[in-house]
Amino acid sequence: MTNAVVHTRIKKITAAGVTDTEDILAAEEPLEIRLEHGPTHNRRQQNIAVTMRTPGQDEELATGFLFTEGIIPGPAAIRQVTLTETPGGSVATVALREQVVPFLDKSQRHFQATAACGMCGKSSIENIHTGVNVSQSARRIPGQWLPQLPEQLRARQALFEHTGGLHAAALVNENGEILLLREDIGRHNAVDKVIGAALTQQLLLSQSLLLLSGRAGFELIQKAAMAGIPIIAAIGAPSSMAVKMAAEWNITLIGFLKEDRYNQYT
Numbered sequence: 001m002t003n004a005v006v007h008t009r010i011k012k013i014t015a016a017g018v019t020d021t022e023d024i025l026a027a028e029e030p031l032e033i034r035l036e037h038g039p040t041h042n043r044r045q046q047n048i049a050v051t052m053r054t055p056g057q058d059e060e061l062a063t064g065f066l067f068t069e070g071i072i073p074g075p076a077a078i079r080q081v082t083l084t085e086t087p088g089g090s091v092a093t094v095a096l097r098e099q100v101v102p103f104l105d106k107s108q109r110h111f112q113a114t115a116a117c118g119m120c121g122k123s124s125i126e127n128i129h130t131g132v133n134v135s136q137s138a139r140r141i142p143g144q145w146l147p148q149l150p151e152q153l154r155a156r157q158a159l160f161e162h163t164g165g166l167h168a169a170a171l172v173n174e175n176g177e178i179l180l181l182r183e184d185i186g187r188h189n190a191v192d193k194v195i196g197a198a199l200t201q202q203l204l205l206s207q208s209l210l211l212l213s214g215r216a217g218f219e220l221i222q223k224a225a226m227a228g229i230p231i232i233a234a235i236g237a238p239s240s241m242a243v244k245m246a247a248e249w250n251i252t253l254i255g256f257l258k259e260d261r262y263n264q265y266t
Helices: 058-068 148-155 158-165 187-200 218-227 240-248
Strands: 005-014 017-025 029-037 044-053 076-088 089-096 167-170 178-184 209-214 233-234 252-255
Touching: 029 058, 044 058, 058 076, 058 089, 058 187, 058 218, 148 167, 148 178, 167 187, 178 187, 187 209, 187 218, 209 218, 218 233, 218 240, 240 252
Parallel strands: 029 089, 209 233, 233 252
Antiparallel strands: 005 017, 029 044, 076 089, 167 178, 167 209
């Protein structure tokens, strides 16, 4: 947790007066994702994106990002991920295997992403729909354990407990058990991290539920669709585009998930 949080001195002001104390903040630092690809005799490097993220699991973030953006077909395309520190932040250089040709024409970004930015770097409206290959079938919800997920999620959000400033994404199996959980100041980064971890560990995404600690925006639906995840449950609200595309991509979408109720949108 050391790199994921920052300690700072503050003045806490209440009706009783002013107190000098310490607060714990969620860390937000830039990560540049670079791609190295091509045959042995002609390797080239390209800067793909800079995202503001919470440090930690950077290899998973880079892997998940490249996969959910449709740039690589899966983790087998990756030969090595190298992390380096620079004066301005961190760099994840993802070296692809020699025979792998990345798909960059429609997915490449040319921007620095804030922690709140999902699809905002796309170069055209058409590109935000690119790459999703609908193959999954909509799945029914095992309603008996679904309302138990918010409490399980909160119990495992260690960084949120300390900072109150992080989003979480978790993968849940068919028995209602949380298999993986990742936290990040950016909700799309949390999803990329948990998908990247699942790919690395060879978990079956097609048999998993994606649990979100906040709202469900379009970009998170797209990432789930790219990964073949058939069910999404969000503690918060979905957007209109999230509902529209979940229906189009055969994803079962749950919103406002509470201990005693939820809304099923698709």
